[in-house]
Amino acid sequence: MVLLRKLVIHWEWVAYAALLPILLFPSGWRALALAGLPLLWLLRGVVTREFFPRTPLNGAILLMALALLVSLYATFDMALSFSKIAGLVLGMSLFFTAVFYIRNHRHGLGYVTATTLLAGMGMVIIGAAGTRWTGQLALLNQMQRFLPFPVFDLPGTAGGVNTNQLAGVIAWVAPLALGLLLGVLPMVRRAPGVWRKLLWLVALGVLAGIVVLCVPLLLATQSRGGVAAFALALLLMLLLAGKWGRVLAATAVVLLVAFLLGAGIDRQFMQSLMAESGTNFGLSGRLEIWSRAIYALQDFPITGVSMNGFRRVVPILYPLFLVSPDADIAHAHNHLLQAGLDLGIPGLIAYLALWLLSGWLVWQGWRQASSAAARGLAIALVGALAGGWFFGMLDAIALGARPGFLWWLLLALAVALGEPQQKEGTRSQADQLI
Numbered sequence: 180m181v182l183l184r185k186l187v188i189h190w191e192w193v194a195y196a197a198l199l200p201i202l203l204f205p206s207g208w209r210a211l212a213l214a215g216l217p218l219l220w221l222l223r224g225v226v227t228r229e230f231f232p233r234t235p236l237n238g239a240i241l242l243m244a245l246a247l248l249v250s251l252y253a254t255f256d257m258a259l260s261f262s263k264i265a266g267l268v269l270g271m272s273l274f275f276t277a278v279f280y281i282r283n284h285r286h287g288l289g290y291v292t293a294t295t296l297l298a299g300m301g302m303v304i305i306g307a308a309g310t311r312w313t314g315q316l317a318l319l320n321q322m323q324r325f326l327p328f329p330v331f332d333l334p335g336t337a338g339g340v341n342t343n344q345l346a347g348v349i350a351w352v353a354p355l356a357l358g359l360l361l362g363v364l365p366m367v368r369r370a371p372g373v374w375r376k377l378l379w380l381v382a383l384g385v386l387a388g389i390v391v392l393c394v395p396l397l398l399a400t401q402s403r404g405g406v407a408a409f410a411l412a413l414l415l416m417l418l419l420a421g422k423w424g425r426v427l428a429a430t431a432v433v434l435l436v437a438f439l440l441g442a443g444i445d446r447q448f449m450q451s452l453m454a455e456s457g458t459n460f461g462l463s464g465r466l467e468i469w470s471r472a473i474y475a476l477q478d479f480p481i482t483g484v485s486m487n488g489f490r491r492v493v494p495i496l497y498p499l500f501l502v503s504p505d506a507d508i509a510h511a512h513n514h515l516l517q518a519g520l521d522l523g524i525p526g527l528i529a530y531l532a533l534w535l536l537s538g539w540l541v542w543q544g545w546r547q548a549s550s551a552a553a554r555g556l557a558i559a560l561v562g563a564l565a566g567g568w569f570f571g572m573l574d575a576i577a578l579g580a581r582p583g584f585l586w587w588l589l590l591a592l593a594v595a596l597g598e599p600q601q602k603e604g605t606r607s608q609a610d611q612l613i
Contacts, residue, residue, distance in 0.1 A: 187226045191219060192280040192287075195273060196294055202269050203581050213265055216272050223279065232278045234594045235540065239532035240271055246483075246526030253482035256491065263486035263521070263579030270579070270587035277591035288595055292556065295588040296359070299352035300389055302582050306348060307396055309340040316399055341509075343574050346397055346405025348582045350570040351589065353393040354412045354562025360386040361420060362555015369551075404573035412566035416558050419545060464502045465512045465573065471497035472511035476519050483523040486579055514571030521578055530578070537564060537590050540597030547597070557596060563589055 202213065224230030231237065247267060254260050281287035308322040363383050370376040397405055417428035474497050475484050484492045493499065493508050502508070511517040519527035541564065545557035567576075567586060576582055 187223055188280070188283045191223060191276060192284075192290070192294075194219065195276050199298065199584070202265075203584070213268070216268065219276075220272070223276075227279075227283075229279065231275050232282065234278055236274075236533055236536050236590060236594060239529045239536060240274070242532070243267075243522065243526055243529035244271065246522040246529060247486075249481065250483050250485055250522050250526065253479060253488070254485040255488065256485075259491065260486045260488060263577065266579030266581060266583055267486070270584050273584055274587040274591050277588055278594055281591065281595040288556075288592070291588065291595075292359070292592060295585060295592065296352070296355055296386075296389070298588075299348065299355065299582075299585050300392075302348050302585070303345070303352055303393060303396065306340045306345040306582075310342055310345060310400075312399075319399065342400040343402045343405065344576060344580075344582070346400040346402030347408075347567070347570045347574060347576045348585070349393050349397045349400075350405055350408040350412065350566035351563045351582075351585050353390060353397065353409060354416060354566045355559045355589075356386045356389040356393065357413070358416055358557075358559025358562050359555055360390060361416075361558060362552045365551035402574075404570055407573075408566045408568075408570035411569045412562040415565050416562040419558050419561060464499075467499055467501045468493075468508060468512050469516060471499065472513070472516040472520055476516070476524065479523065481523045481525065483520050483526065486521045487577070489517070489520045510575045510577045512574050514568075514575040514577070517575045517577050533590060534564075534568065537593040540593045542597070544593070544596030553596075556592070560589060560593055560596065564593070 198215065202216075220230055247264065277291045281291055284290070304322075307319065310319070312319040360383065363379055363386060367376060367379045367383055370379050394409075397409055414428050414431065417424040417431075471493050472489070475489065475492060478496075489511060490507055490509050494504065498504070499506075499508070511520055515527060515531065518530035522530070541557060541560045545554065545561065548554040548557050567589075570576075576586075
């Protein structure tokens with residue numbers, strides 16, 4: 180039994196990482212891979228007597244799981260909802276597996292952090308290659324040549340990746356890499372021995388490369404919500420980074436206010452915010468979509484309209500006037516409203532609880548941080564979660580969407596960093612990180 184426990188501890192996370200590319204596209208024969216998730220839960224429970232690790236988030240996750248079951252009552256097209264349901268189950272499963280691995284493996288925190296960052300970067304690369312760039316950015320379409328598979332053949336990407344969705348993923352990944360970069364910088368100077376210093380230099384180069392790649396891509400998406408989310412996340416990270424960080428944050432705010440006052444907010448600027456362009460809805464379009472989402476929540480408060488069902492319900496029950504009738508309203512352009520539409524108000528409560536609890540845990544982790552690596556991880560999680568939250572106020576990566584597993588991994592890292600009963604073990608891991 181001891182040998183089986185060691186095998187589960189060391190290989191369960193590897194199995195999840197290997198299956199992740201298949202689990203993200205659960206159509207056809209790939210849907211059979213989802214059957215492996217309960218088997219992994221059962222194996223873990225039998226061997227370790229811990230089917231689901233206890234965390235401060237368990238109550239909210241249980242409520243969300245119950246809301247998911249209730250929402251099935253309102254599901255009118257399982258083929259439409261299945262990918263989102265599968266994605267949500269995968270995210271919950273990844274969360275518990277990551278927490279278990281971090282608690283039981285010596286370098287679990289470092290490995291899960293690296294997996295989260297690299298998987299996020301993979302989603303950014305696939306998203307950038309799967310976007311149909313136009314105009315001066317058409318050169319970016321050449322990225323498709325360097326991928327070993329045709330991006331547009333993947334399920335759900337036939338029309339190309341939406342640039343706003345790509346911006347939402349970058350709003351998670353770029354702050355995470357930047358925060359870890361701040362934690363690695365002091366470790367390079369203090370690392371004992373040539374090999375360990377070299378290892379930290381490699382990590383520094385990888386993190387810097389991710390930031391250098393993500394920021395221009397974010398600007399290329401021309402996503403106003405994505406750029407604003409990253410800017411606000413960066414501002415929050417600077418406030419937590421120490422005295423000089425706060426000085427930079429204050430300077431940036433002063434310069435921004437001075438620029439806005441000097442340039443003036445004219446009618447043309449306001450019209451550009453209100454206008455819609457293609458699939459990018461302006462503020463006026465979003466206000467109308469939000470009103471329809473509220474109507475739907477009032478009509479279906481307990482069950483929601485089913486996962487991924489809003490896009491079919493809105494043109495029939497709640498037609499839009501300012502948005503083109505041919506537009507595919509994939510989500511409510513607000514992550515809180517979308518959670519309610521998918522899972523009803525109970526699911527929305529669970530979703531909001533997960534955000535609040537994870538924010539509190541990260542705050543605790545930042546306060547308890549005893550090394551540069553631990554502080555860097557805390558600041559990285561603050562930036563990533565804040566970037567996701569701010570982006571979600573004007574857009575949404577819906578629950579169960581393919582990039583959504585990154586959010587669940589961020590929650591697992593927040594639990595590992597901040598929960599009281601784990602703080603000593605976690606802090607010792609965070610000091611090493613790799």
